[in-house]
Amino acid sequence: MKAQVIARFTFREAARKKVLFGAIALTVAFVSLFGVGAYFAFRDLARQAPTMQEIAASQILLAGLYVTNFISGLLAIFTSVGTISGEVAEGTLDAIVPKPLRRWEIVAGKWVGYAAMLVVYVFVTSWLVIGLVYLFGDYLPPRPWESVMVMAFQALVLLSLSLLGSTFLSTVTNGIAVLMFYAIALVGGMVEQIGSLLNNGTMENIGIISSLIIPSDTLWKMASHWLQPKLPSLTAEMIGPFTSLNPPSVWMLVYAAFYMLFAVGASMLIFRRRDL
């Protein structure tokens, strides 16, 4: 299958992009700083009660993974933002499309290539952060694998949206558009969280609508929920600002899966009909 050839090629291409080098450099800096911070934080926390230690450890972990999740989202957008439009503008696709392969295979191959790169990034970085917290704070969240998988899923949703935009928008326009969607999700998530605290239905509804427009923040809320400590009574103060007390419905996972499939399917359909 020719999509595999495109996927391997895209992975290689993505792995040598400057944006990835930048992200890796920043991640190394972030993980190093996080490790130093965690070391000193846990040294001071050693005198606290075990419950307090667990709450503090989960908050430190949530902060670390929130940053990881945020960077992976940006990485998903910026590595793939011009994957079709950029190649159309440059003319590199002129030598590929006439080859004996279907256009949908090009789209599928590109998606798989970038997805592989993002999944590797999310898993490596997330487990580095989880490992550091475990090393210095002896804390392992209840469901780390599920959390990391949902974080990777969030990156794939953003990748799919970016890929879709890339089939009909110019690189710059697509970059701005997807970034705005991402920002809407982040702000919408915050509005919903504040609405939940204030018991304000309108604010909560705004959050729900924004998560339907783009479910990236909802996925983070789900991932972060599985990182919270298993304590009998958790309060908003205990879990900190990076997560929410009420996890989204599991149906949001299903919705996000359909959302992603729709975006990839629409990308294939649009690209199939596009004149180059």
Place this chain on the structure above:
Amino acid sequence: MLRPLKDEDALAIATYGLRKVYGKKIAVEDLTISVGVGEVFGFLGPNGAGKTTAIKMFMGLVSPTGGSALLLGQPLGDLKVKEHIGFLPEQFRFHDWLNAEEFLHFHGQLYGMSLERRRQRVPQVLEVVGLSAQAHDKLHTFSKGMLQRIGLAQALLHEPSIVFLDEPTSGLDPLGRRHVRDIIRDLKANNVTVFLNSHLLSEVELVCDRVAIINKGRIIRAGLLEDLLSEKLELQLRVGNVTPALLQELAGFGSSLTIETAYDRVPVDGAATAGRLEELSQLCNSIATDGTLLTLRLENPDRVPLIAEAAVTNQGKLYGLSYRHVSLEELFVEAVEGEE
């Protein structure tokens, strides 16, 4: 889709009223051509005539608005047929972070070639295009001409049956052009069909069997190159003692007659007045001591002896007579300007 005719089995390319419209702009209005297997076909036209759009339709880069086309007897987009097609795009922009060998292996994989076959073919095509020494150089270090050569290599890698070359020599020096001409001749010798889109008419004239001239999205001339070029002759006479009667008679023979003076080429209209002809004959005789050069465009070479006779019977002194076929460039200019 039109059903293919029986004799189309021998056709590499056949189009029927192929059409492409972008909004209100007609890029290709009505393209009907046929190219036989093993032919080198020149596709010519001024800028914006629709050449590249036509090639893009053949290559599946652009969807036709109307009409149909067959490549090797199958409709456009057939994957099996695509395995036998090579294409060098006009804008040869490739993934320049690859080296030449990696680039060819990538394209070989897209053609579905096995690793073994790629290992055999990649060094061969690199040698054919003269880039063996640059096999491990990154494409971003390549000059324009080298990029065009590597683009040609990827088009020939899988030993295709049809090769579409869109301006294959635009970035090459004279030696490189000659090299590409030799490659095209080798392809022809191996019964490969070559569809050549080029502005360099002298190149086309040297390698093509047949040509089609497209303007404003329509074919305005097409045929065997030899036939098209022999349709018109340019006859040159060096004549002394040019008389008005001689000028009038000569103008009646060809499609155009011009007098070449030391300063200019003066056209002689067949319907010129007696006074004007007198004036022109005086002009001829006043500046030429060894005869004036008169150039006639003819459509029939059988008339040459009659013209020589006419020169002599009208008291002209015939110093010399020679004729040549018009060049493809002249044919092209005449065809395109005739359409304007």
